[in-house]
Amino acid sequence: MKFRRQLFEFEDLSWFPKVIRAGMMDYLRFTISLLRIYQPIVPLxxxxxxxxxxQDILELCAGAGGGTEGVWRSLRASGLPNVRVTLSDLYPQPAAWQLLAERTQGGLTYAPAPVDATAxxxxxxxxxxxxxxxxxxxxAAAEAMLAxxxxxxxxxxxxxxxxxxxxxxxxxxxxxxxxxxVTTPFIRPFSLSRLFFTYLVPLIPLCTIWDGTVSLLRMYPPDQLLALARRADPNGQFEWQAGKVRNPLxxxxxxxxxxxPGGNEQLSMSNEQ
Structure with a gap:
């Protein structure tokens, strides 16, 4: 699926209710962590x-921090025991982040103020x-973030x-x-509003379906990612690589x-299965 469509997602809308956005982010955090979606990128x-x-990672657009704890623990186990992560977002989620900070004993911290990933x-x-x-x-904004x-x-x-x-x-x-x-009752921290807007007024699952579908349509495949990198780095200051890696489980x-940094116009694409 090579084409890309810039449709809207509810969570991007400034007027979108915070309680619904937080419920969606909590579900994504729970699911990504449960399925260990991002474990294959740990070696990369x-x-x-x-x-x-x-030794420091600054996570931009962190949402509720889905998968970050698992990646952090795997990085530490891989021989980087001092690695630390700071979570940040234009729409901070301090309630979810505080839980991660406590569980990792400060290995994951967060920036409480909004952070613009393009600046x-x-x-x-x-x-x-x-x-x-x-x-x-x-x-244009994706290129600005890389630039x-x-x-x-x-x-x-x-x-x-x-x-x-x-x-x-x-x-x-x-x-x-x-x-x-099925999983919503097990998401922590517990929230009555999350239950209400999942089962009684199902705005969280309906908006999640829409945003999940649109997310796939908006995704950049590896060749488009490299094209953005090339435009963001016209002088070849960075080395870039793009591709796909599969989760064996x-x-x-x-x-x-x-x-x-240290590019000399080095761009590469790979697919690791």
Whole structure:
């Protein structure tokens, strides 16, 4: 599925109720963590951290932090015991982030104020990561995010928990909503509003179906990610690589783009199965 459609997602709308957005983010965090969607990118991210000499990760557009704890623990187990993560977002989720901070004993911290991923404050250092969110940005804004990383000399990793296949649209529309109805009572921290807007007034699952479907249509495949990187880095200051990597347990794919200083126009694409 090569084409891309810039349709709207509810969670992007400024007027969208915070309680519904938070419920959707909590579900995504729970599901991504449960299925360990982003575990296949740990070796890629570890290599990028080693190449840049970084111990700090600045997660942009973090939402509720889905999958971040698992990636952090795997990075520590892979020989990076001092790695730390700071969660940030234009719409901060401190309730969800505080839970992660407590569970990781400060290994995951967060920025309480809104952070614009296309213009990150200079005092927020670290290797930048974006999980499950890059598709929200139309080409001009996506290029601006990459250009800001290049301008500040900050390595960056873009990760989307799908391979952009037609069958994933079926999963988003038919299978995942059932999973949402079954798992919602087990999501923590507990929230009565989440139960109300899932079972009595089902705005959370309905909006999740729409946003999940649109997310796949908005995703950039690897060749488009490299094209954005090329435009964001016209002088070839970074080395870039893009591709897909498969989760051997779930057979799901993660699409990624990685870039770090020291390029000389090195761009590569790979598919690791």
């Amino acid at each position: 991210l570890r290599e990028a951290l080693v190449r840049t000499g970084q 990150v404050p200079a005092n927020m250092a670290g290797f930048r990561t974006v999980f499950s969110a890059f598709h929200h940005f139309p080409p 800001d990383a290049v301008r500040q000399g900050a390595g960056i990793g873009i990760f989307e928990g799908a391979g952009k296949h037609w069958y994933e649209l079926v999963l988003a529309g038919l299978v995942l909503p059932v999973v949402q109805l 779930t057979r799901s794919e993660v699409t990624y783009l990685l870039g770090w």
